[in-house]
Amino acid sequence: MYDINKVRDSFPILSRTVYGKPLVYLDNGATTQKPLCVLDAMREEYLNVNANVHRGVHWLSQQATDLHEAARETVRKFINARSANEVVFTRGTTESLNLVASSFTEGCMKEGDEVIVSTMEHHSNIVPWQLQAQRRGIVLKVIPMTEEGVLDLDAYRKLFTERTRLVSITHVSNVLGTVNPVKEMTRIAHEHGVSVMVDGAQSVPHFAVDVQELDCDFLAFSGHKVYGPTGVGVLYGKEAWLDRLPPYQGGGEMIGHVSFEKTTFERPPLKFEAGTPDYVATHGLAKALDYVSSLGMDNILSHEQDLTRYALRQLRTVEGIHIYGHSNGSGDAVISFNVGNIHPMDLGTLLDQLGIAVRTGHHCAQPLMDRLGVLGTVRASFGLYNTREEVDALVAGIKRVSVMF
Numbered sequence: 001m002y003d004i005n006k007v008r009d010s011f012p013i014l015s016r017t018v019y020g021k022p023l024v025y026l027d028n029g030a031t032t033q034k035p036l037c038v039l040d041a042m043r044e045e046y047l048n049v050n051a052n053v054h055r056g057v058h059w060l061s062q063q064a065t066d067l068h069e070a071a072r073e074t075v076r077k078f079i080n081a082r083s084a085n086e087v088v089f090t091r092g093t094t095e096s097l098n099l100v101a102s103s104f105t106e107g108c109m110k111e112g113d114e115v116i117v118s119t120m121e122h123h124s125n126i127v128p129w130q131l132q133a134q135r136r137g138i139v140l141k142v143i144p145m146t147e148e149g150v151l152d153l154d155a156y157r158k159l160f161t162e163r164t165r166l167v168s169i170t171h172v173s174n175v176l177g178t179v180n181p182v183k184e185m186t187r188i189a190h191e192h193g194v195s196v197m198v199d200g201a202q203s204v205p206h207f208a209v210d211v212q213e214l215d216c217d218f219l220a221f222s223g224h225k226v227y228g229p230t231g232v233g234v235l236y237g238k239e240a241w242l243d244r245l246p247p248y249q250g251g252g253e254m255i256g257h258v259s260f261e262k263t264t265f266e267r268p269p270l271k272f273e274a275g276t277p278d279y280v281a282t283h284g285l286a287k288a289l290d291y292v293s294s295l296g297m298d299n300i301l302s303h304e305q306d307l308t309r310y311a312l313r314q315l316r317t318v319e320g321i322h323i324y325g326h327s328n329g330s331g332d333a334v335i336s337f338n339v340g341n342i343h344p345m346d347l348g349t350l351l352d353q354l355g356i357a358v359r360t361g362h363h364c365a366q367p368l369m370d371r372l373g374v375l376g377t378v379r380a381s382f383g384l385y386n387t388r389e390e391v392d393a394l395v396a397g398i399k400r401v402s403v404m405f
């Protein structure tokens, strides 16, 4: 296990106050804070080796290119991809999902073909498919969720038809914390000759994700949720698939030769990386992955599981609380709840006055809110630096403000 106090010293923001109260940051599902090693590395690059990548013939450009491509190798190793060619840098999970929705639909689907998603998806894994349904006539099928907040795998098995082409599912729910059995779901999909896209936004920051072990065809995650900078994310894709998919955007970097008669394209990953990449953010992401790797993903998982179990025990002492999901230890690092008839926005706003940062609302998962029968929830989401004392502050804060209603 790591030294939590030493870890917290690497995140100066955690020592600040809000409204004169110590910050209790419990909104890591939205974005995580950044360690000094990430911030220092990005500042250093801008200060000393800033240049555009891939195309310059000068020393600075080569240095920046080396850092950028070294970051790609760091990502490859972190998710255990076979090749760095399978690592496409995007702006984040949302762009990665839109890229697959656009290029897979264009290159591998025809009108009437089907994509399977789940009830607990984030809007970024629903709306891109709905846009493709409108534009190209694909059909969306939805895996139902049980009352316990887990996916109905029997229903999943029955959703496959001869028209099913892709399953696109979240690894971990950003609302419930439910960890879906994506390895088993991928095995089932492959039995039908169907490919699988995994939304790893809420899994990659919390436990080791091995794309070869999952055997998924695509996986997406965001740098800012795994203690890295905003503006950079990753689309992993099996090389055979990335070779087959048409480009997502056109421009510099992604071309072989351009003429008004014909343009050829680079191979993956550059085929999908039009324009100047955020080469400083990719370097920052690599430093973030090195950082969490140095702590140990298993240690982070163990720490956050302990926090989640402790928080569930303590939250259940709050009169009138309703906690969503978390049946039989099915969830990690994320707890959504409501207290009596208190509007989540009211509760979250008052907690903020106490220095406690949680998320309230639908969490970009309105179909899941509909399934839960609520307009929104209060959500606490934990990171590697949170403590039991912060859980105690959350619970005490809820009890303190609840009496006002």
Ligand SMILES: Cc1ncc(COP(=O)(O)O)c(CN[C@@H](CS)C(=O)O)c1O
Pocket: 029, 030, 031, 092, 093, 094, 095, 122, 124, 125, 170, 172, 173, 174, 199, 201, 202, 222, 224, 359, 363, 364
């Ligand atoms: C499961 C899941 N899938 C995709 C996304 C989108 O990630 P971006 O980095 O914004 O592209 C998110 C981001 N969820 C944030 C913002 S709504 C939350 O507070 O829960 C997510 O949780």
